[in-house]
Amino acid sequence: MDKVMYFLEKYLLPIAEKLGQSKYLNVLRDSFMLSFPLTIFGSIFIVIANLPFLNLLMSNDKLAILKGALAPAAESSMLMMTVFVVMGIGYYLTSSYNIEGIFGSAIGVSAFFLVTPLQNGGISLDRLGAKGMFVGMLVGFASAEIYRRAVQKGWTIKMPDSVPPAVAKSFSALVPGFVTLAVFLIVRIIFSLTPFENIHDFIFVVIQTPMVKLGGGLIATIIAIILIQLLWFFGLHGQTIVNSVLDPVWNTLSLQNLEAYQAGKELPNIITKQFIETYTVGLGGTGMTIAVVFALLFVVKSRQLKELGKLAGPSAIFNVNEPITFGLPIVMNPLVFVPWLLAPIVVVIFTYIMMAVGLAPIPTGVIVPWTVPVFFSGVLATNSVMGGVLQIINCFIVFIIWLPFLKVLDRKALELEAKPQEEDLDLEL
Template sequence: MNNNKFMNVLEKILLPVADKLNNNRYLTALRDGFMLALPLIIFGSIFVVIANFPFLDRLLSEEAYAAYQNALGPASAATLSIMGLFVIIGIGYNLTRQYKLQGIYGGVVALAAFLILTPQVLEGISGVIPTSSLGAEGLFLGIFTAFISAELYRYFVQKNWTIKMPPGVPDAVSRSFSALIPIAMTLTIFLAVRIIFSYTPFETVQNFIYTVIQQPLTVLGSGLPATIVAVIMIQLFWFFGLHGQIIVNSVFDPVWYALNDQNLQAFQAGIELPNVITKQFIDTFLVGMGGSGMTLAVVILLFLIGRSRQIKELGKLGGPPGIFNVNEPIIFGLPIIMNPLVLIPWVLAPVVVTIITYFAMSTGIVPKPAGIIVPWTTPIGLNGFLATGNAWQGAVLQIVNLLVVMGIWWPFLKILDKNYYENEKKASKQK
């Protein structure tokens, strides 16, 4: 009865919030914008790893090693360093598509609006855009710009402030002219905003956004308490059958990516990494251990303690995909969703691992994440090694965390397995 009451309270509080977040067009556009950029980010990250293989600086001469890094440098410079541009295009495209309009125009108008607001001076030289403004540092401005520009473009189109071409004109030409006035008016508004801010103490919109909004949020998001709250919310949303990572990451990804980029720049410069909490802290040391909730530990326990047929078969089914961090068979087959017997380990284990990982890295026992985006399907051990800049301690920490998760889950899975086993015995006797 107590379990039912507790479940009902959680449902009443969480489900309405999760439903609104999941169906919010802006969060959906934000999520899909990052998905557009993800292949490019991973490509750049792979070459960061290749360019910084361990011991290469000792095997090669100083000149050869510098030439090697310079040859591979453009791969990350053209992707990771300007990731904000891809995210902006993706947000503008997806938000415009939600209004049943031409998504490509929403994407390009968002990009153009962002470039209008971006400072175009570097060390006194005009006409030059610093790449830092196009990456994580400019990401918050890019997100807001993409939302506003897409909404303005949509507003002007739906007001029919468009040029109508006569019949017989090719579709491509007709679409271009119909988008001309909405795009021109949208970009004019952003130009006016740039001019207005040039007379303020901030000088640029980017400085304003970074000082007033991004810096405080980044400080908050880089702390352990906020990260624990995010992790708990991810697990609770999943428990109710909602994709917790998509919902929570839509809010936290801009912060985590910004922190990630700071570490990447420090790693490439060979200086101390500033942040423990980054995108790869979450993706590698929590998700990268079998999927959300680190269910690779659960898969191993299914083989070790399973007596019931359901548990044994589930272990066989969930094992291969679990190695590559795909855990839907476990989430839906155990099940984890709406199962009060596993709620405590499902929420507790990621929180404990978050705390262990944070203190291991903040004390220097394990190197901090180097800012390298490791593909999410990379198996445990290898992804920890790569994410920490090719450090073996990252892989060892994952193994330690895996054992901790197994210890937390053990008694609860024993109870669940016993329950399934007894039910199967009763069912077989009834036959």
């Protein structure tokens, strides 16, 4: 155990700390969060349009009219997520260099549309969603870097002080913006001369499809969960670090499911962003510790642990588990290392199998806020009560795995609580 800890501290933690401090990964994380309120808007109306009992309340014709009326909510938000991510990358990355972020954002979106092919005089919606995600990220980062370098080299038009600030800033962005967009116009022309015809299809075939297949597999997911748990064990925010790397893959998988769900097709992916959040993080926080809170409240005998359970209970309902992580504690506590690492792995494998064989529904791609309580989040993510039932079963699995270790902690806590009483009796004698 000591050798394992030494290896992790020496080799894993430095890499994790560097990833956590990476400007590009932090920008990518913030960019996905930019789209969060918009995707929640679309998710709510998708859930409303697909409530399982609607077909009992209205005819098929009226149901089709309702779905048609609510469809633009998703089309203008969730199915255009790539556009919002590009906007965020352009804004946050440009701003990180102390350059006007709004111009970096606008130029990034323009560059993305510039390399996006037209179909029947318009842009296909899938290019703005799952299929265009990796192109959007690459274009967002590249355009922001080209733009900021042009600005920093002084390729700007400086206006007299008497000119209004808004006008002066626009002229200042003119040359850098022109240079940036010219680069992407050249990129579009070059790819039009290849068999792929455009950069979207090139990235989709050569980069995105292999990465999504790899990231959507069970083995890759288990590795990601292990890394999240290990980083948290050492006091680092595992989700922030790991998600910043894998969110592009998981969100792309979610969008593919959502597009299929909207079209009434079979859902293609088990592993999605909702699978990760609803069946790992969503079960009372990282490590699925809502089951641990339940055990502290109703199983252990130690006064200290029971009080911790009472303190952690309200936040655990909304999937916040810092009271357990730092109060039990889990961080740097070898007594709980095994259940902390093992329980999420077992639950992920069990959940994957249940969905693969059809005993549990696959997440539809609808965005569910991570603070939605257990059972309800599973229902919303899958549009099925069985999604919530699966979460309850998962909590029971975590409870069983943790129980022997919690009993050890309970016994040690009881021994410590009994010591002061023994010392008091000795003094009285």
